Amino acid sequence: MDIFQTIVLALIQGLSEFLPISSSAHLILVPKLTHWTDQGLGFDVVVHMGTLSAVIFYYQAMIKSLSFDFYHSIIKRQTIGQSKLAWGVLLGTIPVGLAGVLFKDSIASDLRSVEIIAYATLVFGVLLGFASWFNHRNKSPRSTVSWVDIAFVGMMQTLALIPGSSRSGITITACMLVGLSRKLSIQFSFLLSIPVISLSLILILIDLYHQAQLVNVSLLALGFVVSAISAYVTIVFFIKLIDTVGMMPFVFYRLTLGVFLLLLIL
Template sequence: MDFIQVFALALLQGLTEFLPISSSAHLILLPIIANWQDQGLAFDVAVHVGTLTAVVFYFRSTLKKLTADWFTSVATQKNVGDSRLAWAVLFGTIPVGLAGLLMGDWIETALRSPIVIAITTIGFGLLLGYADWQGKRVRSEQSLNWQDVLFIGVAQAVALIPGTSRSGITITAGLMLGLTREAAARFSFLLSIPVILLAGGLKTIELVQSPLRIDWAALVSGALFSAISAYICIFLFLKMLDRIGMWPFVIYRLVLGGFLLWLFL
């Protein structure tokens, strides 16, 4: 991998992991369009480490409180502070973990195509627009009950299909449940932490078991660029969300999906 490929893919991963436009779709499509060789498993692990670092650092104060309240809740066997939200993040991760174990390999082989990405990009983009238009936008993430968390968790599992967008579909689900835009985005970002940990952990195990030669310069650069771009993306997205809404991302998805259909049909 040359520097341009490393920089472009890491920047793309950092920006698209948390915007509702699908990081997996962009990381699949860019090498196809640019005629690059596949970046490989090791690089995927590196850029996931970068985005994980960014979201943990951004929410470090929140995570510190969630962790402390969760341990207190376990010790006292009752809700303490934000322990309910901590349990919601853990509980909401179960559906995607099960789906990944049961269907991950099949999804990777059967659904990794530009046409599938085009259809999901358009379809779930329209659903995001509908949820933003119809959502009451009055609830906070602290108000989520177990049925709400299960609904968002199942929605997150659907995001294993390329082009769906993990952040996009979880924000969509949150808006459908009446969360404010910022609350839906914050819960989506918190929910991403165990998911990225699980995905990165599985990829790391595969990497350790493979005989691949590792280009450490590319990995370190990729992790650094993805971390910086992801942090900036989270900061700007949450700051501007109420002002711009979801429609710029809906329009982008419709244009991208239409372009892919034109290009690959």
């Protein structure tokens, strides 16, 4: 990898991790379409660390509050403040964590084709559009999560293991389908990204431990900085953009990309 490739791939990770367009699909597609060599596990680690640091920094005050309520809910054995949301982040991660561990090898070998990415991009784009329409028509969206919401969103998040589905896209879709407000849907989705990215980092580090790879420290540092900054800007931009234009621009993008990929492989 050279500096240009490092910046491009780090930008892709940072920009697409929290947008409902699938970062994994774009990180697979760009090297394939440009015939770049594989970026390596070391690079995957640092760019994931960059996006993780961005979302933690953005939600640092809320994370402190949720941690406080979570701790006291255990001590007092009752719901305290936003402790249910904190439990939701924890419990909602279990299904995708188990599925990721159990099917990691088959996902890596069987689901990374351009054809699967194309169909997943289209199908989940349509589903996102329907959820956005449903949310717009909902006159009384809820501002709190229930245990049923947590279970449904957690199960739906397992679909994010399919490249092209988008973890943020499928969780936001699930939240809006159960009637949560758009603000809470985005908030819950982004908070769910913290343990999910952390788990994916652990799995990548395990694979990296068993592989001897030469790394360019300066390029890895550049990748971390670019992914962290671009991810933070994306979070701020996305939250503000959704308030004005909604989800439809991302739905149109997904449909356009999906059709382009299908035409590419025909």
